[in-house]
Amino acid sequence: MHLKSHPKKITMKKLIIPIVLFSGSFMMAQEEKQEKILGDFDGNGTKEYVDAKVTDCSDECDGKCETTIYFSDKTIKSFTIAPAKGGAVYNLGDLNGDGKDDIGFYPNWCTSCWHPFYVYTLSKTGWKPLVPSIATHCNQWEADQFPIRKDPKKKGNVIITTSKWENEDIKVISKSVKVN
Numbered sequence: 001m002h003l004k005s006h007p008k009k010i011t012m013k014k015l016i017i018p019i020v021l022f023s024g025s026f027m028m029a030q031e032e033k034q035e036k037i038l039g040d041f042d043g044n045g046t047k048e049y050v051d052a053k054v055t056d057c058s059d060e061c062d063g064k065c066e067t068t069i070y071f072s073d074k075t076i077k078s079f080t081i082a083p084a085k086g087g088a089v090y091n092l093g094d095l096n097g098d099g100k101d102d103i104g105f106y107p108n109w110c111t112s113c114w115h116p117f118y119v120y121t122l123s124k125t126g127w128k129p130l131v132p133s134i135a136t137h138c139n140q141w142e143a144d145q146f147p148i149r150k151d152p153k154k155k156g157n158v159i160i161t162t163s164k165w166e167n168e169d170i171k172v173i174s175k176s177v178k179v180n
Contacts (some may be wrong), residue, residue: 039091039101041076041122048073050103054086061085061110069105069120069127079127081118085109095130095150095158096121096179102130104148113138114163117147130179137163140172151176 036049049072057065065085070078081087084107092102098121105118116133134147140163151157154176161174 036072037089037091039103041071041091041101041103042073043098043100043122046073048076050089050091052086052089052105054084057085059110067105067107069103076122077126079120081105081107083107083109092119092148093150095119095148097156098180103127106136119148131158131160131177134160134162135164137170137172139163139170143172145172145174154178156180 036051038047038049040047041050042048050069051071052067052069054065054067056063061083064082066080066082067084067086068078068080069089084105087105087107090104090106092104094100095102100122103120105120107115107118109115114135114137117136118133119130120127121130131148136147140147140161145161147161149159151159157176157178159174160177161172164171164173
């Protein structure tokens with residue numbers, strides 16, 4: 001029996017594996033990079049961009065792990081959230097009726113599926129929490145249950161959707177809360 005070697009097939013396998021691995025890495029890197037978010041965060045009628053930058057944080061979350069939220073309009077004060085290894089910034093619209101878009105921030109971290117969701121509003125003295133941080137779990141995000149939205153039935157209220165450990169299971173619950 002004569003066996004023929006097929007160097008082209010081996011070469012193709014060697015070529016296909018790195019391409020698949022590279023394209024998978026490229027897609028994951030694309031998912032991590034968030035576009036800058038546009039909004040009227042100071043209520044002056046002009047839209048500005050908001051972005052986030054992480055400092056002093058290793059891949060294992062060693063260091064200060066601070067994320068600064070900053071704006072294209074430098075007159076709007078930046079603010080820092082820690083611990084946070086970067087994260088996702090959201091324009092939540094005007095949740096409290098003050099004429100300014102509010103900001104949501106979902107921090108990245110190295111451990112656990114539990115992460116707080118922060119909601120901030122701009123006051124005369126700077127950024128402050130609109131509501132206490134909202135406990136969320138990966139299950140909530142995978143089920144597409146966003147942590148906060150305006151309550152369409154009650155003016156001045158928001159609906160907060162949070163994750164809770166109860167009876168050996170993760171429950172997602174929603175409730176209406178007054179914000180102004």
